[in-house]
Amino acid sequence: MSAQKIVVVGGGVSGLSAAWWLARSGVSVTLLDKGIIGWEASGRNGGGCSHYQSPLFKEEQRLWPQMDELLGYPTEFSPERIVMAVTPRQLEQYHYIAQMNNRLGQRVDVLDPQQVREAVPLAGDNCLGGIHYRFGGHANPHRAVQAYAWALQDLGGTIIQHAPATGFRTSGGAVTAVESTKGVHECDAVVIAAGPQTSSLLAKLDIAMPLAAARAEMIVTEPAPMMKLGGVDGNGLYGRQTLRGNLAYGGGPHEWVEFGELGPSARPATPLTRNLARRVAELLPGAAHLNVIRSWAGVIEMTPDGRPIIDKRGNVTFCTMSGVGFGLSPASGHAIRDLVLEGACSFTDIDKLGLSRFEGIADDWRTAKGWLPL
Amino acid sequence: MTRTIDPHAIDGKFPAPATRFDVVVVGAGRSGTAAALTAAQAGQSVLLVDENPVPGHQIGNDVPLYFGGRATAATQNSERMLETLFMNTPDLEAVIEAGVELLLGTCAWGVYRNGPLVGSLPGQVVALADGERSWLVGFDRLVLATGARDLPMAFPGWSQPGVMGAAALKKLLTRYDAFAGKRVLIAGSHDLALETALLAHAKGLDVAGLIEVRDAPQGAADLVAQVEAAGIAIHCGVHPVEAKGGIDGVERVILSDGSSVDCDTLVMAIGLVPMIELADALGSARTFDAKRGGHIPLEDGAITAVGSCAGLADTGFDHSAYRFDWLNALGGACGGDTIICQCEEVTLSDLLGVQPPRYLERSPIMQARSLKSLLEDGPPNQDQIKRLTRSGMGACQGRRCRDQVAMMLAVEAGSELAALPLATHRAPVRPLPLKIIADWEESEEMRAGWDVWMGIPTQWVPYADIGTPYEEENRRVLGGNMSL
Numbered sequence: 001m002s003a004q005k006i007v008v009v010g011g012g013v014s015g016l017s018a019a020w021w022l023a024r025s026g027v028s029v030t031l032l033d034k035g036i037i038g039w040e041a042s043g044r045n046g047g048g049c050s051h052y053q054s055p056l057f058k059e060e061q062r063l064w065p066q067m068d069e070l071l072g073y074p075t076e077f078s079p080e081r082i083v084m085a086v087t088p089r090q091l092e093q094y095h096y097i098a099q100m101n102n103r104l105g106q107r108v109d110v111l112d113p114q115q116v117r118e119a120v121p122l123a124g125d126n127c128l129g130g131i132h133y134r135f136g137g138h139a140n141p142h143r144a145v146q147a148y149a150w151a152l153q154d155l156g157g158t159i160i161q162h163a164p165a166t167g168f169r170t171s172g173g174a175v176t177a178v179e180s181t182k183g184v185h186e187c188d189a190v191v192i193a194a195g196p197q198t199s200s201l202l203a204k205l206d207i208a209m210p211l212a213a214a215r216a217e218m219i220v221t222e223p224a225p226m227m228k229l230g231g232v233d234g235n236g237l238y239g240r241q242t243l244r245g246n247l248a249y250g251g252g253p254h255e256w257v258e259f260g261e262l263g264p265s266a267r268p269a270t271p272l273t274r275n276l277a278r279r280v281a282e283l284l285p286g287a288a289h290l291n292v293i294r295s296w297a298g299v300i301e302m303t304p305d306g307r308p309i310i311d312k313r314g315n316v317t318f319c320t321m322s323g324v325g326f327g328l329s330p331a332s333g334h335a336i337r338d339l340v341l342e343g344a345c346s347f348t349d350i351d352k353l354g355l356s357r358f359e360g361i362a363d364d365w366r367t368a369k370g371w372l373p374l
Numbered sequence: 375m376t377r378t379i380d381p382h383a384i385d386g387k388f389p390a391p392a393t394r395f396d397v398v399v400v401g402a403g404r405s406g407t408a409a410a411l412t413a414a415q416a417g418q419s420v421l422l423v424d425e426n427p428v429p430g431h432q433i434g435n436d437v438p439l440y441f442g443g444r445a446t447a448a449t450q451n452s453e454r455m456l457e458t459l460f461m462n463t464p465d466l467e468a469v470i471e472a473g474v475e476l477l478l479g480t481c482a483w484g485v486y487r488n489g490p491l492v493g494s495l496p497g498q499v500v501a502l503a504d505g506e507r508s509w510l511v512g513f514d515r516l517v518l519a520t521g522a523r524d525l526p527m528a529f530p531g532w533s534q535p536g537v538m539g540a541a542a543l544k545k546l547l548t549r550y551d552a553f554a555g556k557r558v559l560i561a562g563s564h565d566l567a568l569e570t571a572l573l574a575h576a577k578g579l580d581v582a583g584l585i586e587v588r589d590a591p592q593g594a595a596d597l598v599a600q601v602e603a604a605g606i607a608i609h610c611g612v613h614p615v616e617a618k619g620g621i622d623g624v625e626r627v628i629l630s631d632g633s634s635v636d637c638d639t640l641v642m643a644i645g646l647v648p649m650i651e652l653a654d655a656l657g658s659a660r661t662f663d664a665k666r667g668g669h670i671p672l673e674d675g676a677i678t679a680v681g682s683c684a685g686l687a688d689t690g691f692d693h694s695a696y697r698f699d700w701l702n703a704l705g706g707a708c709g710g711d712t713i714i715c716q717c718e719e720v721t722l723s724d725l726l727g728v729q730p731p732r733y734l735e736r737s738p739i740m741q742a743r744s745l746k747s748l749l750e751d752g753p754p755n756q757d758q759i760k761r762l763t764r765s766g767m768g769a770c771q772g773r774r775c776r777d778q779v780a781m782m783l784a785v786e787a788g789s790e791l792a793a794l795p796l797a798t799h800r801a802p803v804r805p806l807p808l809k810i811i812a813d814w815e816e817s818e819e820m821r822a823g824w825d826v827w828m829g830i831p832t833q834w835v836p837y838a839d840i841g842t843p844y845e846e847e848n849r850r851v852l853g854g855n856m857s858l
């Protein structure tokens with residue numbers, strides 16, 4: 001088994017984590033990225049690691065607190081989150097989420113406004129209460145990407161950047177090599193975790209994967225005084241206070257987009273910056289005077305039901321994370337490793353993340369959902 | 375057939391801007407006022423905005439110029455500054471008379487239009503903000519006349535008050551009447567430095583001299599002659615190795631020949647950088663021109679750059695080579711502990727080591743990583759260095775360090791500066807408070823369609839609940855949202 005050569009296509013967190021997990025199992029791994037690792041969604045996201053809906057949740061939760069140590073490089077992981085409401089409707093929803101999680105044995109406490117303000121000093125009089133996830137947390141996407149990459153190299157893995165995969169060589173139905181602009185990379189098995197491009201790459205192998213891509217935006221402020229707990233969401237926002245103190249927040253309407261095989265040529269933000277800023281100022285009135293210093297956009301790909309696909313056909317394992325891939329990456333990499341080396345996920349049931357659920361989906365599914373570019 | 379709309383997508387949620395002009399001009403310097411006048415005289419509706427007087431918090435952050443803590447307290451009084459500025463800018467009266475709408479104290483912090491990856495905007499807009507609010511203005515033509523900003527460079531002691539830029543000094547002397555220094559030493563001897571010396575002298579400041587890293591004065595002969603005629607010495611073949619000072623900042627500067635010059639201000643007049651951030655944040659085309667001060671905008675349909683933001687006057691002088699001579703000299707004076715990024719306190723050794731900030735643990739293998747090891751993995755990219763070290767990520771939006779870090783990166787990688795991808799500029803290109811940049815009058819469509827994440831009903835249903843009655847309950851209670 002350890003004589004195997006695996007090529008991973010895509011150096012976002014999913015591909016990097018998978019490559020790292022494979023390298024930990026003694027496999028020889030080469031990872032290709034079309035550009036710089038982590039330059040797409042993996043380096044542009046909110047850093048949230050609290051995906052209670054996912055079958056990978058338990059593994060996500062088990063791994064994050066250990067990641068700095070396992071990788072050997074800092075990821076800035078910080079545990080737990082608070083979601084706080086500034087409208088009665090929000091409060092009602094958050095209470096439902098708390099109740100739902102508690103039913104599933106995932107502890108979420110309900111906080112009154114005073115308790116929220118104690119934990120979140122930037123909260124204001126408009127806070128109506130909140131919930132406290134006794135799990136989850138947040139990490140720094142840039143650092144996590146680089147930590148995976150360095151850890152992979154430390155285990156002997158090879159990372160080739162600026163090398164888009166352009167095609168596959170097959171023999172008897174199995175992929176024998178991946179072609180990139182930097183050469184032909186022979187392999188015993190391949191992992192495709194290329195974000196929005198996963199579907200066009202799979203199409204070259206006659207595997208149909210329904211995916212649509214959307215643009216999402218975030219803003220960040222100058223540092224605020226450090227709060228006890230930096231993972232503070234609510235008021236239609238997800239985000240975090242970084243360990244430096246900056247408030248980084250996203251949320252709101254997305255825009256369905258389309259682009260070529262090499263990904264978007266630009267990732268511009270829009271005046272949505274103003275709508276985000278308003279909600280941050282409402283969520284954290286104590287920070288309303290702080291300067292916004294940057295905005296950015298990233299692209300996420302979605303399956304029709306908004307759930308990830310992690311599956312395998314022949315010696316091709318593939319993964320697309322539907323906008324929740326950062327937090328789940330320690331676990332998705334583990335699952336991919338299991339599929340590649342053992343044919344099945346060893347630690348949880350991921351059957352409902354299989355590709356076959358979309359068999360026979362109508363060609364015009366995007367039109368039917370209104371998931372089309374303007 | 376009517377198009378199905380995803381209720382949580384951006385479609386139709388941006389209203390058209392409340393106002394629009396045939397021409398919006400950003401920057402009321404000489405080039406901007408001239409452009410505004412010409413357009414108004416041709417019968418076009420014209421809006422001219424200028425960010426000056428800039429708010430006190432920006433001056434403190436060295437935005438947009440390198441004020442270096444040498445602005446007087448008068449700059450905190452925006453009413454008074456507005457008056458002073460108006461009095462000091464005689465062109466403005468003519469502009470108003472010509473029918474131009476003039477807004478001072480108003481910055482342009484973003485330009486937006488449909489293009490790659492964006493199709494949701496109701497036309498092209500420029501985003502403005504003053505001390506009260508932010509808003510969007512539509513335009514047919516946008517003229518960028520934003521000028522050029524300072525090029526600071528690190529050396530021991532540079533991060534204290536009293537080390538500042540030539541453009542900031544000029545602004546404080548000629549527009550704000552608010553320079554706090556008395557005796558200035560000027561680094562550089564090209565035209566910018568010579569003009570700075572003459573201005574300072576004319577304004578009655580005590581000019582301690584010019585220092586030039588190269589062996590001879592670099593600027594035009596007539597300017598050199600004027601400076602010498604004013605009795606100002608140009609010391610060649612020397613550079614500062616340290617600025618020493620006390621609680622109020624710089625008191626003297628130690629030079630590489632061991633001499634010491636008493637002064638309260640060291641003015642860096644090594645070069646200016648065209649202020650292209652609005653155009654660049656928009657993704658507009660640009661090119662690198664060493665003779666015109668660096669990256670400059672290219673012709674771009676509805677957007678024109680005029681004045682020095684379009685590039686410094688080409689006198690044949692290779693600004694880039696000159697700047698590298700200064701970088702090498704000042705860099706040689708730096709220790710590993712010299713701070714390069716003032717906002718994030720990134721030292722030279724942390725930068726070259728691509729080390730994380732001090733609040734994170736540096737394992738032995740982390741400490742073994744470096745810029746060198748990173749460069750083995752791919753060509754240099756400043757945004758990557760920024761993400762890892764935080765240099766350029768702070769409240770000044772990288773103005774104090776981005777140019778020198780790019781140059782250091784080019785040196786370390788042995789590549790041409792022009793070949794390095796320019797570190798991205800991002801809106802808002804001025805730091806603006808949340809409550810001011812906020813859209814307090816957003817559209818009902820925006821409010822109603824807002825969701826924290828995508829709004830796909832099936833996405834957040836717990837795995838164990840899929841296909842159970844809980845799935846339906848989840849959809850009902852959360853209304854298809856992750857949560858609001």
Ligand SMILES: Cc1cc2nc3c(=O)[nH]c(=O)nc-3n(C[C@H](O)[C@H](O)[C@H](O)COP(=O)(O)OP(=O)(O)OC[C@H]3O[C@@H](n4cnc5c(N)ncnc54)[C@H](O)[C@@H]3O)c2cc1C
Nearest residue numbers: 010012013014034042045046048165195298324325326327
């Ligand atoms: C604004 C925003 C906020 C988000 N917030 C969160 C959050 O808080 N929590 C969370 O868990 N998730 C969040 N996400 C989603 C998360 O970022 C993604 O799900 C995750 O990063 C996906 O990682 P990936 O590796 O699967 O894909 P990507 O990050 O898209 O990586 C794919 C990689 O494949 C490479 N590639 C593509 N084509 C080729 C090719 N032909 N050859 C070689 N390489 C190729 C690309 O260059 C890229 O590096 C957010 C996303 C965005 C945009």
